Amino acid sequence: MTSLSSHFLELMTYKKANESLVFNGGYRYTLRPDRDEHRLYVGGFRDMTRDKHGVVDDPDRVRVVMQIGYQHDFNVKFDDRLTDSNSIRWILIASHQATEKIRPFLLAGVLTTWNDAYSFGVDKLRLGGGMAVTIGSRSRLRAQYIFERAFFRSPMENTNIFWLRYEANFGVP
Secondary structure: OOOOOOEEEEEEEEEEEEOOEEEEEEEEEEEOOOOEEEEEEEEEEEEOOOOEOOEOOOOOOOEEEEEEEEEEEEEEEEOOEEEEEEEEEEEEEEEOOOOOOEEEEEEEEEEEEEEOOOOOEEEEEEEEEEEEEEEEOOEEEEEEEEEEEEOOOOOOEEEEEEEEEEEEOOOOO
């Protein structure tokens, strides 16, 4: 690992629709070595975990969440030119509460993209895992690793993504 290829700041808001559905939206600013990128995002999370005999807070159950979202990226580089890009992201996350404060997780996802340089299709596959650590009643630290394979490049490009994120809940608990 000789250098970092990007840094970003992300602001996100969430709205809980019911016990199993959360909508979100946000903005991301990414600083790359040769350009700045901006992203607008809307989507949601659906908790697909089945209740075990009516016990919702069973500590032994595996939690399964599907994330679906639409994103519009400005100033993305494709084939050595800059263009805007539209994507739909699908991510499946499985987690299990290991201790009161630690929740390890695995994830798998695909990204479908369309823009002036690339027509609609599955162009990225992501696999990874990590850990979320509760710090207080309204914050947590999340560390994860993601392996990404980009199919639209020739030759195909593999990327390793290391992600450390601090999450603070400023809203109603």
